[in-house]
Amino acid sequence: MKKNVLIIGAGGVAQVVAHKCAQNNDILGDLHIASRTASKCDDIIASVDEKKSMKVPGTFKSHAVDAMDTKAVADLIRKTGAEIVINVGTPYVNMSVLDACIETGTAYMDTAIHEEPDKICETPPWYANYEWKKREACEKAGVTAILGVGFDPGVVNAYARLAEDQYLDKMTSIDIVDINAGSHGKYFATNFDPEINFREFTGTVYSWQNGKWKENRMFEVGREWDLPVVGKQKAYMSGHDEVHSLANRYKDADVRFWMGFGDHYINVFTVLKSIGLLSEQPVTTAEGLEVVPLKVVKAVLPDPASLAPGYSGKTCIGDLVKGTKDGKETEVFIYNVADHKEAYEEVGSQGISYTAGVPPVAAAILIAKGDWDVKKMANVEDLDPKPFINLLNRIGLPTRVKDAKGDRAVDFG
Structure with a gap:
């Protein structure tokens, strides 16, 4: 069973992810959140404390990291002992965070397709331009990587x-x-x-x-x-x-x-x-x-x-x-x-962040329990939807x- 979660990102969706992970920390274990600006992570943890979201007493720590730096992300994964990474940062960091997860053998998920900052990546099929090129590497490393597991996609x-x-x-x-x-x-x-x-x-x-x-x-x-x-x-x-x-x-x-x-x-x-x-x-x-x-x-x-x-x-x-x-x-x-x-x-x-932030936490719980720990790359439609939908019913969607x-x-x- 996988435990300990590292959240990448500190925006509105990350705040939802943080609260929902806290509400399920009896399953997900120690929690960590990282972004370029650590103070934003501190604010989210303060919000979790204010709402008393932690289900059981446990760890929730903030970190500063440049998520476009694969080595820095890999080092942080090792430092925190995270076995699951929920990437809800900008889509620009998808590939660097995914590479860090492959390197460290850590389960990965995101909520949007990868983009390059200097161009509009609009040529189909988008996943084949970036993420799907890492399928073989994920399977070889036995890494579960679930792509696009927000609401839409997800x-x-x-x-x-x-x-x-x-x-x-x-x-x-x-x-x-x-x-x-x-x-x-x-x-x-x-x-x-x-x-x-x-x-x-x-x-x-x-x-x-x-x-x-x-x-x-x-x-x-x-x-x-x-x-x-x-x-x-x-x-x-x-x-x-x-x-x-x-x-x-x-x-x-x-x-x-x-x-x-x-x-x-x-x-x-x-x-x-x-x-x-x-x-x-x-x-x-x-x-x-x-x-x-x-x-x-x-x-x-x-x-x-x-x-x-x-x-x-x-x-x-x-x-x-x-x-x-x-x-x-x-x-x-x-x-x-x-x-x-x-x-x-x-x-x-707000509700848009909520609908995007709850599903990756449901996916993390399913990975932790083994239901979705498929040890390869998958889009959500490749997986059994029943346990996912059942869990979403219980945790807010x-x-x-x-x-x-x-x-x-x-x-x-």
């Missing part, structure tokens, strides 16, 4: 696998829908790292349709969705991590990702992009200063973690999967609804299914 991948295993004989389409029907009260803000948020939407929108990659522009394809709890919402087809791995497994199904956007967000985004402020390439000011426009925009926008206290409303994220069952056409919507206020009251974070039989909770006992 839980939605498990929902697709659940539809395959439980509800359909043949899948013809998987539409992942992500709606945030909440309000943070700010003029303009992003729900997670603005730099990563904008990078997702400045490149080509890729979807998998009719057995090949289809290209669209951002906000080119939109439709209204009528969803449980949040009602009718407009969402636009967007490029997203899980499309690239699901398309690899479900080659005969169309795979698309849809995200909800209000008109105000689209207007501000369009202006910023049109005048070059979302570029990741450096420019030189009249004063001779070299700056990256995207990083300047990030610096002036609210920190996503600061949105939590006043956030209200709910999220609805799920998979609408169509296909056939017993020779008849059918569809099933597998989903979760989360509440921003409830998330803040429990862990001090309950799953429901809506089909011809009605709308009901999903629980495998």
Whole structure:
């Protein structure tokens, strides 16, 4: 049984991970959190102490580390005795942290695909550009590496696998829908790292349709969705991590990702992009200063973690999967609804961070217990979804299914 967890990162998602690890430290053992700025880690530990999240008395220590330095991360893993690393830092550090885990024989997980700071990595299949190149090394070292185990990617991948295993004989389409029907009260803000948020939407929108990659522009394809709890919402087809791995497994199904956007967000985004402020390439000011426009925009926008206290409303994220069952056409919507206020009251974070931060802790528990300690690299759809969904039900993200039989909770006992 694996024990002792090292969390990489100190943002809003890391705060959720820290609280949830603390709530399950009877299983996960000693806890450590590291980022470039140790004081941010100290603040998160203070939040854990304030909420009295530790289930049993135990260790929770902070550390400073440059997560882009593989040797430094490997040294920290050895120093802490961590057997599980939960990487919720910027996607720029994925490969260096993964390499450190392979070197030290430590289980690894992340919540987003790797990116390089100086380019928009938008050419399918994204995982094959970086992470999947380490499959052989993981298997040779006996290292469990679970990729993209946030909510989307992550839980939605498990929902697709659940539809395959439980509800359909043949899948013809998987539409992942992500709606945030909440309000943070700010003029303009992003729900997670603005730099990563904008990078997702400045490149080509890729979807998998009719057995090949289809290209669209951002906000080119939109439709209204009528969803449980949040009602009718407009969402636009967007490029997203899980499309690239699901398309690899479900080659005969169309795979698309849809995200909800209000008109105000689209207007501000369009202006910023049109005048070059979302570029990741450096420019030189009249004063001779070299700056990256995207990083300047990030610096002036609210920190996503600061949105939590006043956030209200709910999220609805799920998979609408169509296909056939017993020779008849059918569809099933597998989903979760989360509440921003409830998330803040429990862990001090808003609902977007909560939905991203709970799943990697569930995965860590499954690795610790052996259920998901597969000793190789895997995306979430490669793994049995039942223990994952059961655990998520218990620790804060309950799953429901809506089909011809009605709308009901999903629980495998």
